[in-house]
Amino acid sequence: MQPALASDRVVAIAGAGAMGSGIAQVAAAAGHRVQLFDANASAVAQAIAGVQAAFEQLAAKGKLDAAAAHAAQARLLPATTVNDLAGSGLVIEAIVEDLAAKQQLFRDLEARVSPDCLLASNTSSLSITAIAAGLKSPARLAGLHFFNPAPRMPLVEVISGLITDPEVTGTLHSTMLAWGKTPVMARSTPGFIVNRIARPYYGEALRLLLEGASDSATLDAIFREAGGFRLGPFELMDLIGLDVNLAVSKSVWSAFSNDPRYAPSLIQEELVAAGFLGRKSGRGFYTYGEGAPVPQANSLPTQALPASPLVFADAPLASALSKRLQARGLPFQHADTSPDGRVAEAGGAALYLTDGRSATERAARKGVANTLIVDLALDYDSATRLAIAAAQQCSPAALAAGVGLLQAAGFAVSRLADVPGLAVMRTVCMLANEGAEAVYQQVCDVPAVDQAMRLGTNYPRGPLAWADQIGLKQVRRVLGNLARSYGEDRYRISPLLAHKVFSRTRFHA
Incomplete structure (x- = not known):
């Protein structure tokens, strides 16, 4: 593993917007002197003032020691020209999402910074390979994609262009860990x-x-x-x-x-x-x-629990239905095996977990007119709402019975049009x-x-x-x-x- 950028190396941020100022806050909190540059000088002053205020708020809330907050504030420095960034160990670009503008900025930087200075773009969508293409040493440039707001969002994508030096991405990965972030490595493809x-x-x-x-x-x-x-x-x-x-x-x-x-x-x-x-x-x-x-x-009106509903097997939805009905002291029957993958029966309705087909197609192929399809839930035990769809062949009485079963188990039920795969x-x-x-x-x-x-x-x-x-x-x-x-x-x-x-x-x- 490559070592992180030494804390005594200056980190420069090019671009003093929301992302640039957020990254500056992260770097300053990690112990680096931070130079903030923007073509608009007033934006730099405004960004530094905003970051300093953020450190004050953290100290006031007890989330940061007052002395540490003051030290971090003092590490924020304005830069008026690209020439001021010449002594940086790492430059992170966070300007407008325009390929030509980024390429020109990095060409200007390459002519001024030392050969061991790392170059990184915070682009969210542009090719790292394309951004680096205009450089004499494109291997020194990588992507560092922070998420907004940078001080709070833990993830940083560390992105390799076609010829990015692995030592560069290795150093950036270690540096993000040192800054308290969670870096993930990615290759430069659209959207990362x-x-x-x-x-x-x-x-x-x-x-x-x-x-x-719906x-x-x-x-x-x-x-x-x-x-x-x-x-x-x-x-x-x-x-x-x-x-x-x-x-x-x-x-x-x-x-x-x-x-x-x-x-x-x-x-x-x-x-x-x-x-x-x-x-x-x-x-x-x-x-x-x-x-x-x-x-x-939109939730369907409350329907009565049909007599003698039957819950099949122990798939996640069936298991949750059994537990939720039992917890409410409601009567139901249980069967260990299902004839065709159905989860439950209620008042003539057969309930199935969606498999990507419409309820109407499934009803036709299974020969079960009163087919209801139920959507996926992250956790059926704790979910409060379920989506369903009914086959065109399904009778209103069977639909009401199936809805009544799910409602009795504590779910709000939203009916969708009979679209494949539900939501x-x-x-x-x-x-x-x-x-x-x-x-x-x-x-x-x-x-x-x-x-x-x-x-x-x-x-x-x-x-x-x-x-x-x-x-x-x-x-x-x-x-x-x-x-x-x-x-x-x-x-x-x-x-x-x-x-x-x-x-x-x-x-x-």
Whole structure:
């Protein structure tokens, strides 16, 4: 392992915006003298004042010793020109996401800093190889992708370009550890790890909205209350900014030669064209500001618990149903084996976990008209909401009975249109498939996928660990059925996922 950058080496930050000032705070707290440079001199003064105020607040809250806070404040120094950065041991660029601008800055830096000075870009989407291409020594440049806000977000992606010296990335990895961060190593491909693997979280939700599966508030509630995500996809896009999220989607889509996996959504394009950018503009998928309505999820009206419901076997959903009904003292019957994979029966309804087919198709193929499909949950024992879909052949009485069973077990029930794979299942399978593809293409390893998505996006579980929990055969089945239902290459299965299924191995031993 390469040693970290010595604490007596100066760290320079080029770009005094939110990311640049956040990185400056991290470096100063770690003991480095920090030079902050920006083409706008007033931005430098404002950024330093902001970081110093942040240290004061940390000291006031008892999160940082007062003497340490004052010492960190004193380590923040303004730089008025690129020449002032000549003595740096590490320069981190955090300027506008423009390839030409970044290339020019690094050419200017290379002409001034010492040969042993490390160069790093905080780009979130541009190729590290392309940024380094204009340098005389491109091997000295790597990516250091911090997440906003940099002082609080633990993850940093350490990215290698095509010819980045491994000693450079090794030193940067060790330096991030010394700064208290959790670094993950990645190869420079579109979106790196997080911005690439996260695309299905937005893309599948937008497709569900486009198909009329439900409204944004209901879908968000399903992802939170069943999927365990901190924010639903529409809430998150409004928070990020629809224009920013769309730009990343377009960048990844373009970089992958318009691969349908990453295709941007017409809905998002229309909202951005209208100036509805989310929280910052007062309107996105939701409306913000004083007097704005509070979004409400649609839940089905309460139905009675049918007589003598039957719960089959001990799959996660069946097991949770049994425990939740028993805890409420409600009568039900239990069977050890299921005739066709159904989870439960209630009042003529047969409940199945989604396998990527619509309820209507499954009813036709199984010859079970009263088919209800239930969505995935992170933990059926603690979930408060479940999504369902009913086959077109299903009778209203059977639908009411199935809903009554789930409600009696303590779930709020949201009915979606009969879309293949429902919401959480199709999205988690797509996230896992994208993670598998990143590993297959040698962007990163399996632990990096799960660590990056938990720490960089606050996912409740790493997508590959989640796939192991669902069962890789089931994940493959869902994706295959989605591909057949839509007839699109979007849902093609990663060769690595297929290999794991055929070899009966898991992503995590």
